[in-house]
Amino acid sequence: MRLLDRSSSDFLYQQVIDYITKQEVNGNLMAGDKLPSLRKLSQQFSISIPTVKQAYVELERQGLISARPQSGYYLRAKQAKKLLPRRDKWACRPPEAVTCGHLIEKNYEVIHRPDTVALGVSNPIQAHPPDKTLARYMRSVLSKVSDKAVSYGPVNGDIKLRLSLATRYQNLGVDINHQEILITSGAQEALSIALQCVAKAGDIIAIESPCFFGIIELIESLGMKALEVYTCTDNGVSISDLESLLDQHQVTACLFSTAVNNPLGSLMPDKQRQQLVSMLEKRNIPLIEDDVYSDLYFTGKRPTPAQLYSEKGLVMTCSSFSKTAAPGYRVGWLLAGKYEEKAKRIKRAQSCSTAMLPQWTLNDYLMSGEYDRHLIVLRKKLSYNCERLRAAIAADFPDQVRISQPQGGSVLWVRCQSHVNTSDFFHQAIENGVSFAPGQMFSPSGQFKNFMRISYGVQWGEDIEQAVKKLGKLVQQYSN
Amino acid sequence: MRLLDRSSSDFLYQQVIDYITKQEVNGNLMAGDKLPSLRKLSQQFSISIPTVKQAYVELERQGLISARPQSGYYLRAKQAKKLLPRRDKWACRPPEAVTCGHLIEKNYEVIHRPDTVALGVSNPIQAHPPDKTLARYMRSVLSKVSDKAVSYGPVNGDIKLRLSLATRYQNLGVDINHQEILITSGAQEALSIALQCVAKAGDIIAIESPCFFGIIELIESLGMKALEVYTCTDNGVSISDLESLLDQHQVTACLFSTAVNNPLGSLMPDKQRQQLVSMLEKRNIPLIEDDVYSDLYFTGKRPTPAQLYSEKGLVMTCSSFSKTAAPGYRVGWLLAGKYEEKAKRIKRAQSCSTAMLPQWTLNDYLMSGEYDRHLIVLRKKLSYNCERLRAAIAADFPDQVRISQPQGGSVLWVRCQSHVNTSDFFHQAIENGVSFAPGQMFSPSGQFKNFMRISYGVQWGEDIEQAVKKLGKLVQQYSN
Structure with a gap:
């Protein structure tokens, strides 16, 4: 039957x-x-x-x-044959003094050129910018508190915004209160403060490989050394790989994006994240989480913050509104665990405090419920764009190219044939009116030369498809 | 005849x-x-x-x-008998690892308490806040560029603001263009970047004595050491004293406020500033200028920027709109001399970029001419407040007290009898509803225990006079 x-x-x-x-x-x-x-x-x-x-x-x-x-x-884009393998060929490299940056500048520069389709930066909000709504909230705040807007704010930020953020973490199960939250000038400042809380020049920081170039440049600027840890395209850092590296090297801290790695789009399962935190805390090694993409997951539910599993206070979470609402507002935050006091002192010493007006604006936006509704649409648009970009690459790039299948965020990671150096046609691409991020920006040891990161944090349209075609032609040309 | x-x-x-x-x-x-x-x-x-x-x-x-x-x-307040001597009794101290901060936190905290008259912070704009005007400009900007306001800005800041600032320096005779200007999140970030351009942890930084506590805490946070240089109440650092210190110590950089020292209110004559730059560049020692008060001079003309005398590019100027217009906007800048490229890299690595909306607002304010008109009134109000505070202190404090005669800025430096430790009644003062900055905050070696810094960056009125009376009573009580 x-x-x-x-x-x-x-x-x-x-x-x-x-x-x-x-x-x-x-x-x-x-x-x-x-x-x-x-x-x-x-x-x-x-x-x-x-x-x-x-x-x-x-x-x-x-x-x-x-x-x-x-x-x-x-x-989905019908490109199974072009998917990157789960474990790709790159290697963990011994720690080295970081020296990158020559391509980063150019990459940032072209954002502001009207004649260039900037697929080299990860700017998810472009897919669905909430600018009109935020401007409305800001105008309303401004009319109420113009006097306070010009004044110094508290070092750790607006108490109401910190209360709202604390509630959001509490809803995810994290036992935290507003006093443990430090508002920063974007996640980048949060990362800088977090690193300075636990490490000094010369210390070794374990990072994912590939890793967001902003993290590599930050570690360089603080005189620290980066140890690349192999990162799978699906689940992120393998705990056993990491453990064997920790046995070999004197690692001061780990700085990972377990909830959506940039550029891989990998997403560590919650259980694995829990094991990671537990293993690191056993070894008394702080984990700094770059958590800016965790609200931009595509399937299932929001990944749990590593904070949830911390028992010793060694987990520090860095996040911001830059990938979800308004990078131009420069509002981020740091949950510094047991380093709370030290973090606040560093913030005060190095930039005094964060502007209040954008904090008030964002808090009103949060409290209204509009932020969460915006996130739903943003995720949908990014997920749609992701498949469109995967399909476009499948159509326009050589067959040998392999691409990632991101579980969130706003970028694709693309591997060309091994003899291709994507930096070779970076400037040519810009001259053709399209930018991408060459692979070697994502490794302190200059690996990933034949990779490229392409962003789908855009308003999808004919111009984007044309831009991808141009990239495809260049890849083709340099593959022959 | x-x-x-x-x-x-x-x-x-x-x-x-x-x-x-x-x-x-x-x-x-x-x-x-x-x-x-x-x-x-x-x-x-x-x-x-x-x-x-x-x-x-x-x-x-x-x-x-x-x-x-x-x-x-x-x-003027009729208090000649209570003036501090030109060369007071404090000493140059050998370099030490800086450890201050326990009082700073409390001092900042009370700014936001409505029940406390905060005379412990230097906040000149309180004397004449331009908040309504700035809100008007911001609303106008917001209605034009709400889309751009939420987006990433260039790492080095808005080009129009940089052009305006360059013009202002050019008008002072400084040969500079907008590309040499890096917009930062207030002068504090500019100072942090400037220090990191030229020094690393363990290096010795020469500072004025007394010195603004924010600088001391910054040097501490970067793991550097501070060498206190004797600073006269009128003309600032004595070049011969400094030279003999430089002969004894391996100094990596000097960080001075030659145009209105905080807390002394001393102002180095232009000629002496020129000699300072020339002497330091001969020794290849960079001079970092904290220049936030130079537009708040009381007599004569604006002091010349040290940049004017630089021939080797070793002078770095840090300034902001925080003391003249809007500390809450967090807009400062750095002229980094020959370290321009490195400064930009550090900015990008550590905080990515500065919010654009306040930059556009301030530039419109500058271009309209209203900023300069505002400065004229602000200087007048501060100068008036200064004399009122000097008179109030003369009336309410013990005879043995000596006070400074600032040539600009917004604070008085007050010496009590040598057996008095002003930190002893700091918390008591706050309980009484008035704050001040205890002297020991202004020295990494904890000198100036019998000093206090009192701000006249206020709207002068009966409440301020009452607050000063309360301070006077406490000083009297602890002097007996």
Whole structure:
């Protein structure tokens, strides 16, 4: 009986699969598009909703579509053959004094050039900027407190914003109060303060490999050394790899983005994050979390903050509104664990305090509920853009290219053939009106020369597709 | 003939002196008040304008009144007997690892307590806050560029603001262009970047003694050592004293406020500043200038920036709008001389960039001419407050107390009897609703225990007079 049912349902759900595949081939459905609802297909084919669901689960298993909780199913770019392997070929490198930066400057510069499609920076809010709403809140704040807006604020930031942030962490299960939150000038200052809390010049900091170039440059600027730790494309840092490195090197602190690595888009499962915190705290090694992308996950629920698992106060979380709402406001924060007092002293010494007006504005935005509604749309748009970009790269780049399948954030990590050095055509790309981030920016030892990071934190459109085509041509040209 | 004339004019001008003195005794003229114009007294006493002028010059020579160019003559607090000597008794101390900060936190905290008159912070704009005007400019900017306001700005800041600042320096004779200006999050970040450009942990930084506690805490936070250099109450650091210290110690950089020291209010004459720069550049020692008060001079013209005399690019100027317009906007800048590129890299690594909206607002304010008009009024109010505070202290503090005669800025430096430790009644003062900055905050070696810094960056009124009375009582009590 079950077998018969199964086989009959197999046939029925194959209908659904064929239909979706056909829609994709015809171009009626494009990468990133939402699939018809279960109910709709159930009516269309006169089959049960569980059967349609079964078909969708199979398509998901094959990596062709993805489910988003409380939203539905979405078509992925059909590029399984071009996916990066889970464990790629790069190596953990011994710690070295960091010296990068020559490409970073150029990369940042072109953001402000109107003639360049800037795919070299990770700027997720471009996909859905909340500027009009924020301007409205700011005007309202300004009319109430123009006198306070010009005055010094408290060193640790606005108490109301800290209370709101504390509540958000409490809702994630983290036992924290507002006094433990230090408002900073973006996450970058939070990272700088966190590193200075626990390490000094010459100390070794373990970082993911590949790693966001801003972190590499920060470690360089503080005279510390970076130890690259192998990072998987799906789950991030492997704990056993890390442990063996910690046995070999005198590591002062780890600085990881476990919830959506930049540039990989990898996302460490909660359980693994818990093991990581526990292992590091056993060794008394602080973990600094760059957590700016954790609200930009694509599937499932928000990753748990590493703070949740800390028992010794050695976890420091750095985050901001720069990737979710307003990089230009320069509002970030630091949960400094047991280093709370020291962090506050460093903040006071090095930049006094953070501007209050953007803090008040963002807090009003948070309290209104609009921020959370904005995040839902932003995630959706980024996830859509992600598939569009993957499809565009699949169409325009050479076959040998492999790409990541990010679990959040706003960037793709692309591997070209091993003889290609993507820095070679970086300037040429800019001259052609499109930027990307060359792979070697993501390693203090200059690895990843044949990689590139391409951002989908954009308003998707014809101009972006043209820009990707231009990149594809360059990759093709330098691959021959 | 000349003798007769002179004697007759002596008599005539004595009339004027007697009249002014009487007005003061009667309370018709109070410290900080503007004196009658030359023309008015000339008519009143039927004497020539030059004779009245002669009388005013004599009163000025006696330290009883002060002249302000293009403004007139003002009554000083009548406290010559309580003036600090030019060279006071404190000593240059050998370099030490800086450890201060326990009082700083409390001092900043009370700014935000509505029940406390915060005379412990230097916040000049309180004397004349331009908040309404700035809010107007900000609203106007916001309505034009809400989209850009949420976006990342260039690492080195808004080009228009940098052009405006460059023009201001050019008008002072400094050969500089906008590319050499780095916008920072207040002068404090500029100082932090400047120090990191030229020194590393363990290096010796020469500082004025006494020195603004924020500088001491910054040097501490960077793991550097501070060498205290004797600083005169009038002209600042003595070059010969400094040279002999430089012969004894391996000094990596000097960090001075030659244009209005905080807390002394001393102001190095331009010629001496030129000698300082020349001597230091001969020795290849960078000079970092904390220049935040240079627009708040009381007499004569704006002091020349040390940059003007630099031939080797070893002078770095740190300044901001925090003492003149809007500390809450967190907009400062750094002229980094030959360290321009390195400074930009450190800025990018440690805080990415500075918020744009306040930069656009301040630039519109500058371009409109309102900023300069505001500065004229601010200087006048501060100079008035200064004399009022000096008079209040003279009336309410014990006779043995000595006070500074600042040439600009917003603080008085007060010496109590040598057995008094002003930290002893710091918390008691706050409980009484008034704060001040205890002297030992101004020395890494904990000198100046019997000193206190009191701010006149306030709206002068009965509440301030009452607060000073409370401080006077405490000083009296702890002096017995």
